[in-house]
Amino acid sequence: MTDVFLDSCRNIIGGRHVLTAAADKAPYLTDWRGRFTGKARAVLRPANTAEVARLVQACAEHRVPLVPQGGKTGLVLGSVPDDSGLEVILSLGRLNRISDIDTGNRTMLVQAGCVLQQIQQAAAAEGMLFPLSLAAEGSCTIGGNLSTNAGGTAVLRYGNARELCLGLEVVTAQGEIWNGLRGLRKDNTGYDLRDLFIGAEGTLGVITAAVLKLYPMPRASITALLALDNPWQALSLLSLMQDHVGASLTAFELMSDFCLRLVAHHFPQLPKPFATAHPQYVLLEVSSAESEQHAVALLEMAIADAIERGHADDAVVATSMAQSAGLWQIREHISLAQSAAGKNIKHDISLPISNIPEFIEKTDDDLLEAFPGCQVVCFGHVGDGNLHYNVAPADGASHDAFLAHQPAINRIVHDNAHAFGGSISAEHGIGALKRGELSRYKSPVELNMMRAIKTALDPLGIMNPGKIL
Amino acid sequence: MTDVFLDSCRNIIGGRHVLTAAADKAPYLTDWRGRFTGKARAVLRPANTAEVARLVQACAEHRVPLVPQGGKTGLVLGSVPDDSGLEVILSLGRLNRISDIDTGNRTMLVQAGCVLQQIQQAAAAEGMLFPLSLAAEGSCTIGGNLSTNAGGTAVLRYGNARELCLGLEVVTAQGEIWNGLRGLRKDNTGYDLRDLFIGAEGTLGVITAAVLKLYPMPRASITALLALDNPWQALSLLSLMQDHVGASLTAFELMSDFCLRLVAHHFPQLPKPFATAHPQYVLLEVSSAESEQHAVALLEMAIADAIERGHADDAVVATSMAQSAGLWQIREHISLAQSAAGKNIKHDISLPISNIPEFIEKTDDDLLEAFPGCQVVCFGHVGDGNLHYNVAPADGASHDAFLAHQPAINRIVHDNAHAFGGSISAEHGIGALKRGELSRYKSPVELNMMRAIKTALDPLGIMNPGKIL
Numbered sequence: 001m002t003d004v005f006l007d008s009c010r011n012i013i014g015g016r017h018v019l020t021a022a023a024d025k026a027p028y029l030t031d032w033r034g035r036f037t038g039k040a041r042a043v044l045r046p047a048n049t050a051e052v053a054r055l056v057q058a059c060a061e062h063r064v065p066l067v068p069q070g071g072k073t074g075l076v077l078g079s080v081p082d083d084s085g086l087e088v089i090l091s092l093g094r095l096n097r098i099s100d101i102d103t104g105n106r107t108m109l110v111q112a113g114c115v116l117q118q119i120q121q122a123a124a125a126e127g128m129l130f131p132l133s134l135a136a137e138g139s140c141t142i143g144g145n146l147s148t149n150a151g152g153t154a155v156l157r158y159g160n161a162r163e164l165c166l167g168l169e170v171v172t173a174q175g176e177i178w179n180g181l182r183g184l185r186k187d188n189t190g191y192d193l194r195d196l197f198i199g200a201e202g203t204l205g206v207i208t209a210a211v212l213k214l215y216p217m218p219r220a221s222i223t224a225l226l227a228l229d230n231p232w233q234a235l236s237l238l239s240l241m242q243d244h245v246g247a248s249l250t251a252f253e254l255m256s257d258f259c260l261r262l263v264a265h266h267f268p269q270l271p272k273p274f275a276t277a278h279p280q281y282v283l284l285e286v287s288s289a290e291s292e293q294h295a296v297a298l299l300e301m302a303i304a305d306a307i308e309r310g311h312a313d314d315a316v317v318a319t320s321m322a323q324s325a326g327l328w329q330i331r332e333h334i335s336l337a338q339s340a341a342g343k344n345i346k347h348d349i350s351l352p353i354s355n356i357p358e359f360i361e362k363t364d365d366d367l368l369e370a371f372p373g374c375q376v377v378c379f380g381h382v383g384d385g386n387l388h389y390n391v392a393p394a395d396g397a398s399h400d401a402f403l404a405h406q407p408a409i410n411r412i413v414h415d416n417a418h419a420f421g422g423s424i425s426a427e428h429g430i431g432a433l434k435r436g437e438l439s440r441y442k443s444p445v446e447l448n449m450m451r452a453i454k455t456a457l458d459p460l461g462i463m464n465p466g467k468i469l
Numbered sequence: 470m471t472d473v474f475l476d477s478c479r480n481i482i483g484g485r486h487v488l489t490a491a492a493d494k495a496p497y498l499t500d501w502r503g504r505f506t507g508k509a510r511a512v513l514r515p516a517n518t519a520e521v522a523r524l525v526q527a528c529a530e531h532r533v534p535l536v537p538q539g540g541k542t543g544l545v546l547g548s549v550p551d552d553s554g555l556e557v558i559l560s561l562g563r564l565n566r567i568s569d570i571d572t573g574n575r576t577m578l579v580q581a582g583c584v585l586q587q588i589q590q591a592a593a594a595e596g597m598l599f600p601l602s603l604a605a606e607g608s609c610t611i612g613g614n615l616s617t618n619a620g621g622t623a624v625l626r627y628g629n630a631r632e633l634c635l636g637l638e639v640v641t642a643q644g645e646i647w648n649g650l651r652g653l654r655k656d657n658t659g660y661d662l663r664d665l666f667i668g669a670e671g672t673l674g675v676i677t678a679a680v681l682k683l684y685p686m687p688r689a690s691i692t693a694l695l696a697l698d699n700p701w702q703a704l705s706l707l708s709l710m711q712d713h714v715g716a717s718l719t720a721f722e723l724m725s726d727f728c729l730r731l732v733a734h735h736f737p738q739l740p741k742p743f744a745t746a747h748p749q750y751v752l753l754e755v756s757s758a759e760s761e762q763h764a765v766a767l768l769e770m771a772i773a774d775a776i777e778r779g780h781a782d783d784a785v786v787a788t789s790m791a792q793s794a795g796l797w798q799i800r801e802h803i804s805l806a807q808s809a810a811g812k813n814i815k816h817d818i819s820l821p822i823s824n825i826p827e828f829i830e831k832t833d834d835d836l837l838e839a840f841p842g843c844q845v846v847c848f849g850h851v852g853d854g855n856l857h858y859n860v861a862p863a864d865g866a867s868h869d870a871f872l873a874h875q876p877a878i879n880r881i882v883h884d885n886a887h888a889f890g891g892s893i894s895a896e897h898g899i900g901a902l903k904r905g906e907l908s909r910y911k912s913p914v915e916l917n918m919m920r921a922i923k924t925a926l927d928p929l930g931i932m933n934p935g936k937i938l
Contacts (some may be wrong), residue, residue, distance in 0.1 A: 030866065034476050104568050104704050104823030105709075105854070157716075160655060178914045183821040186629060186895040187854045188668055189907055190937055191919045195664035199657055216711045234571050242575075242685045246758030247716035288500045289715030290767070298759070350654040354573030378559075385574070426655040438658055445647045449926060450660045456925035458920060468659055 003060040006050040009044055009088075012054045017094075019043040027243035028089050030360060031080045032073045032136075032276065039085035040067075047094045047112075049169060049177055050209040055090060057175030057207065065462045066090045068202035069355070070113065070144030073136035075348075076431030078201045078442030079144065087465075095208060098122045106214040107166060107183040112143025112207050119212070127354040128214040131158035135274040135335070143207045151427030155252040156383035157287070158215065162198045167211035170197050173204070173458035183211045198451070201429055203458045220292035221250060222299050222362050223285045223324035226306070227314040228277035231357035234282055236381055237311040238353065244302040248295070251285035252441070254356075259334045259379050266337040271326045272315065282312070283331050285324070311350075334379050335388075342399035344377065344392040345406050350426035353385045360387075363416045367391060370412060371405060386404050386426040389413055414441065430468045473586050478513055478557075481523045486563075488512040495750055497558050500549045501542045501605075509536075510553035516563045518580075518638060518677040524559060525675065525931075526644030535559045537671035539582065539613030542605035544902030547615065547670045547936050555933075561612050564677060567591045575651040575683040576635060579719030581612025581676050588681070593751075597683040600627035604804070611812055612676045618668035620896030625852035626719040626756070627684065629896070630669045631937040636680035638668050642673070642927035647937060652680045665922070671933040673926045684781040689761035690719060692754045692793035695748035695775070695857050696783040700826035703751055703851055706780040707822065710753060713771040717764070720754035728848045730804045734805040739903050740795050742785040751781070751851070756791070761790060787901075803848050804857075813846065813861040818886040819895035822854045829856075832885045840874060840880060855895040858882055883910065885927045899937045907937065 009018045019025050019041045029325040030037040041064070046052045065087045074360050097112035099120065102108070103126055110119055116137040123130040132145060134152030144150075144169070150161045158164065167182035170193075180194055197205055234254050235351045241249050249355045257277050264272055286302070290293035299317060306312045318324040327418055338344055351359050360378060365373055373394025381386035391403035391409050414424045418441050439447065447469075454469055455463075478487045485576035489511045499506040510533070537903055538548045550556040564580035567588065571577070572595055579588055585606040592599040601614060603621030603735045613619075615637070616936050619630045627633065636651035639662075666674055669804045697703055704725050710718050711764050719864045725744050733741055755771070757764035768786060775781045787793040807813055820828050829847060836843055843861025849856035883893045887910050899907050908916065916938075923930075923938055 049909045054542065089885070102821065102823050103708065149661075151655050151657075155655065159632075163628075172914065177912045178918065179912065180915065183897075184819045184892050186620050186624065186819040186850075186855045186900045187619075187892040188894045188896055189892055189903075190668075190899060190911065190915070191673075191922055192618075192631070192661075192664045192668050194677070194914065195917055198921075199659075199661055204660075216715055218715060239572065244758060246685055246687060246756075248758065275481040287715075289713060289717065311807070350653045350655045352571065352574040352576070354571050371903045381655075387653045421652060423653050423656040424656055425657045426653075427657055429657045430659060434658075437710070442659065443648065445641065446649065446659070446662065449641065449647065449662055452925040453660055454664075454921060456921040469786060 005058060005064055006042055008058045009042065009055060012058065013044065013046050013051050017045040019045070028069060028091060029080060031077050032075060036077055036080060039083050040061050040081045040087055040089045041085060043089045043091055045091045045094055049332050052171045052206055052208055053175045053177050056171050058330060059088065059462050060173065060175055060460055063460060063462065064088055064144065064466045066242050067207045067464050068092060070141035071115065071136065071139040073140040074144065074148060074431060075428045076433040078148065078429055078431030082466055090206065091142065102183065103128065105183050106380065108212050108214060109181065109209065110142055110212060111209045112141060114142050116140050116145060117144060124217070129217045130212060130214055131449050132164055132355060144209060146198050146207050146210055146337035147200065147202050148429040151386065153251060155381060156252055157338065162195060165194065165198060165210050166213055168194050168197055168207055169209035170205040170207055173460065173463050178301065181209060181211050189333065201431060201467050203454060203468050205462060217291060218287035218289055220295040220297040220321060221285055221287040221324060222292065222318055222321065223283060223327045224281045224303055224315055224317040225273045225327050226284065226301055226303065226312040227274055228280040228282060228312055229469055230279055231360050233311055234280065235357060237282060237306055238383060240306050240309065241302055242309050244305065245286050245298055248286050248298060249284065249289060250287040251283065253283040253331055253379065254382040255281045255283065255331060255334065255379040258375065259377055260330065260375065262337040262341060263330055263333045266340040267333050269332060270329055273327065274314060278313060283327060334377065338377055338390060341392065343403055344390045345403065345409050347389045347413045348385045348428045349389055349413065349422055349424060351417060351420050351422035353382065356382060356385065356387065357418040357421070359416055360422045363389065363413055366412050366416065367409065370408065410437070432466055435468065473695055474527060474533055475511055477527045478524060480919040481527065482513065482515050484522050485861065486514040488514070496845065497538060497560060498549060500546050501544060505546055507550035508552050508556060509550045509556055509558045512558045512560055514563055518564070518640065521559065521640045521675055521677055522646050523938045524911060525640050525642065528557065528641065528931050529644055529929055532929060532931065533557055534934045536677045536933050537561060539610035540605065540608040542583065542609040543617060544897045546756065547617065547898055551860050551935055557676060561610065570595050571652065574652050574671060574880060577681050577683060578650065579611055579676065579681060581610060583611050585609050585611060585614060592683050593686070594602050596686060598686045599681060599683055601630055601633055601745030611679060615676050615679055616669065617668050617898040619850035620855065622720060622850065624850060625721055626716060626902065629696060631664060633682050634663065634667060634679050635682055637663050637666055638678035639674040639676055642929065642932050646854060649680060650680050670900060670936050672923060672937050685758060687756035687758055689764040689790060690754055690756040690793060691761065691764040691790065692752060692796045693768055693772055693784055693786040694742050694796050695741055695751045695753065695772065695781040697749040697751060697781055698718055700829050702780055703749060704826060705822065706751060706775055707852060709775050709778065709780050710771055710835045712756055713774065714767055717755050717757060717767060718753065719756040720752065722752040722800055722848065723851040724752065724803065724848040725752045727844065730798065731806040732799055732802045732811060735815050737811040738788055739802060742796065743783060747782060758866055792806055803846065807846055807859060810861065812872055813859045814872065814878050816858045816882045817895050817897045818858055818882065818891055819855045820886060820889050820895060822851065824889040825851060825854065825856065828885055828889045828891070832858065832882055835881050835885065837880065839877065901935055904937065
C-alpha cells in the first residue's frame with residue numbers, strides 16, 4: 001500500500017530513518033515512568049535542521065500531527081504520542097553535535113539532541129561550568145530541557161534552563177527555520193520569541209539548536225547538613241545564609257525527618273549525620289571562586305551565626321569536598337528510597353518561599369484528616385520555592401489501593417498550592433498529564449492568550465497536539 | 470461638540486484626568502532627547518488597573534490607538550505619540566504604589582508607575598537590593614523599564630529587567646486584566662507570557678504591576694581602574710577576573726583613552742588616575758557579601774595576577790568605597806562630556822563578547838575611511854557585550870553638518886554589528902526610531918512570527934501602533 005506522506009519522509013531522510021515496524025517503534029512509545037504507552041504512525045529520525053524543516057513541511061502538507069522527542073525522560077507525558085496512531089514521533093537524537101565552545105563569550109552552540117551530561121562534560125573540558133543539573137542528566141537532551149524549561153539542583157544560583165539559554169534555532173510549524181542562535185546577553189530588538197519557545201513543550205515549534213551560557217567553574221563547593229525544629233526556621237536560616245554568603249549559596253534543600261528515616265532504612269550504608277532525630281533538615285552548599293579553604297571558612301562562620309541566633313539547632317559541616325559528596329547522597333537517595341518503599345503520589349509544586357511553612361502545615365493536616373495515617377514525603381529546593389510533596393499510604397496499607405485516591409489527593413495539594421500563590425508545576429511542565437489541572441487553575445484571560453498564540457504560530461494544530469492546551 | 474469617546478473616558482476616570490488642552494498635553498508629547506514632538510487627542514491619567522482596563526475597552530470600542538507612557542525617558546521614541554493627533558496617551562504615573570515587600574520571598578509588588586529610584590529606596594529600607602540601575606533612574610518608571618527590558622550597570626551580575634521580574638499584571642488589548650503577579654522562581658505551567666510582554670514596548674498590552682526580585686545587599690563594592698594596550702587585553706582580563714572572583718565581579722566597563730581625555734577636558738576636577746595615557750581602560754568592580762576587607766583583598770589578588778600575566782599594564786585600586794565612587798564618576802561623566810563637546814551619533818549595540826575587539830578595530834577603520842578625522846567615543850558594559858559606540862565629527866568640524874551623515878554612519882556601525890553576530894539595540898529597544906533598522910536586520914521568519922503574535926493579541930492594532938513593527 002502506498003503511503004504518500006511516509007514516502008515523502010523517506011525521500012527526505014532515507015528509508016532506514018523512517019521507523020514503522022512495531023519493534024522499531026516500541027522504544028519511543030512508553031513514557032519514562034512506564035505509566036502510558038501511545039501509538040505512532042512512524043518514528044522519524046532526521047540528521048539535521050534542514051531535514052527537520054522538510055519533515056515538518058511534509059507534516060503540514062499532509063496534516064500529520066507530530067510529537068518532538070528528545071531523551072524521553074519527562075514526567076508529564078509531554079514527549080510520547082497519544083493512542084490514536086495518527087501522530088508521528090520526530091526524534092531529535094541524531095542532532096547531537098556540539099559545534100562551538102566560545103570561552104571568550106562564555107557560550108556554547110549545541111544541537112537539540114545533545115545529552116545534558118555530554119554538554120556538561122564538554123564545558124568542563126574547557127574549564128567552564130554548564131550549571132543545569134538534574135537526575136536524568138545521563139539521558140535527557142538539551143532540546144527537551146529547554147522545551148520544558150527544566151529546573152534541577154542549581155536553580156538557586158544559576159536559574160532554570162530558560163536563564164541558561166541565550167539563543168535558539170527553531171523549526172516553525174510551517175517548516176521554516178528560524179535562526180535565533182544569538183550569543184548576546186543584551187538584545188532588545190522585538191518580541192522575546194526565545195522565551196516563548198522555551199517551556200512550550202514542542203507545541204509551537206521544534207527547538208533544533210541553542211546557544212547556552214557557560215560560567216566559571218567554582219574552585220570549591222562545601223556542604224553542611226543542619227538540624228531544624230520546623231520549616232519556619234528554614235526561612236530565617238535561608239535569609240541569614242543569603243545575607244552572609246550572597247551568590248556563594250548554591251543549594252538550599254529542605255528534607256523532613258521522615259525522608260531521612262526512609263533513606264536510612266533502605267540505604268543503611270549511607271552516613272547518618274545526627275545521633276538523634278530532628279523534625280526537619282536543611283542541606284546547604286556554599287561554593288567559592290577562591291578556594292576550598294575560603295568555602296569552608298565562609299560556611300562555618302555563617303553556620304555559627306545561624307546556631308547562635310536560633311535559626312538551626314545543630315549542624316554537621318563537611319570539611320572537604322569528599323565529605324560534601326556524602327551529605328548530598330542522602331538528599332539524592334530520597335526518591336530512590338521512596339521507590340523502594342512502594343508507589344506514591346508525586347507533586348511538583350512551587351510557592352512563594354515565605355508561604356512554604358504554612359503550606360506544609362495546612363496540607364499535612366488536610367491530608368491526614370482525609371486519609372488518616374498517610375505519609376508525606378516532603379523535600380525540595382526550598383531556596384527556589386520548589387517542593388516535591390509526595391504522599392504514600394499508611395504503614396502496611398496497599399499502595400495500589402492508595403493510588404486510586406490520586407485525584408482527591410491532587411485536589412488537596414494543588415488547591416492549597418494555588419491558594420498560597422503557588423504553581424502546580426514547578427519544573428516538570430504540563431504535558432498531557434496535567435492539562436486538565438492547568439485549565440482548572442489558570443484564568444480564562446491567560447488561557448485565551450495562550451490559545452491565541454498557539455493558533456497564530458501553529459494554525460494547523462500539528463505541533464504536539466493535546467499537550468499543555 | 471460632543472466627543473463620545475472622550476466622554477466615556479471622563480466617565481471612567483473623571484474629567485480632570487482627561488487632558489485635552491494644549492498646555493496640559495504638552496509635557497507628554499516630546500521625547501526625552503527633545504528630537505520629536507508628537508500630537509495626542511488626549512492624555513488619560515487612570516488611577517488604578519481597573520481604570521486602565523476600562524479605558525482600553527473604550528479605546529477598543531472606538532478604535533482609538535493608545536500610547537502607554539511611563540517616565541518618558543526612552544531613547545527610541547517608544548512612548549511618545551505620532552503626529553497624526555489620533556492617538557491617546559495612557560499615562561501610568563498615578564499607579565505608583567509599592568504594596569508589598571516580602572523579605573522572606575525576596576520580592577516586592579509594585580505598580581507600573583513607580584519611579585525606579587523609589588523602588589530601589591524602598592528595597593534598601595528593608596536591607597535588600599533591587600539591582601536595576603541606570604542613568605534615568607530618578608525619572609523612569611518600572612513599567613517602562615519592563616516594557617523596554619532595560620539594562621544598565623548591574624546586568625553583568627543580576628541580568629536585565631527581564632531577569633529581575635517574576636510576575637506581571639497586564640491589561641490586554643481587549644481591556645481584560647491578566648493577573649500574572651506570581652512571586653515564583655519556578656513555574657512551568659504553559660507559555661511564557663511574562664517575557665512576551667516584557668520588552669514588547671506596550672505593543673501587546675499595558676503592564677500595570679509587577680512582582681520584582683530582591684537580592685541581599687552586598688556589604689562592600691570596591692572598584693579599580695586598569696590600563697590596557699588594546700581591547701583584546703580586555704577579553705583576557707575579563708576571563709581572568711571571572712575565574713578569580715566569579716559572581717563577585719559586578720561591573721566590567723571598557724573606556725578608550727579618548728573617552729578619558731574628553732572627561733578630563735570638560736570636568737577637570739575629576740580624578741586623573743594615571744600619569745601617562747594608555748589606549749584603553751577597564752573599570753571593574755568587585756562586591757562582597759562578607760566585608761570591605763574581603764572585597765579589597767579579592768580585587769588586589771586578582772589584579773596582581775592580571776598584571777603578572779600581562780592582561781593589564783597598570784592599575785589603580787580603590788582602597789575604600791569612597792575612592793571607588795571617585796573612579797565611577799569618570800565612567801559616568803563620559804556621556805556628559807560628550808554632550809558638552811557637541812552633538813554626536815549614538816549607537817547602542819551588543820556583540821558576542823569575543824567579537825568586541827575585532828568589531829571595534831574594523832568599525833573604527835571603516836568610519837575613518839568614510840569620514841576622515843571623525844572621532845569615536847567607544848565605551849560600555851563589555852562584561853555584557855554592550856558597547857555605546859558614538860561618533861563625533863573631526864575637531865573643529867560642524868556638528869550639525871556631521872549629523873546629516875547619520876544614515877551612512879548607522880549603516881556602517883549596524884552592518885558591522887550584524888556581521889559580527891551582534892544586535893542593533895542592546896538595551897534601548899526599537900520604538901519608532903529603529904523600526905526601519907529592525908526590518909533590515911531581522912529575518913522574514915522572525916518578523917512574520919512577531920507579526921502573527923501582534924495580530925493574535927492585538928487584532929485591532931490599537932496598542933502603541935508604529936512601534937517595533
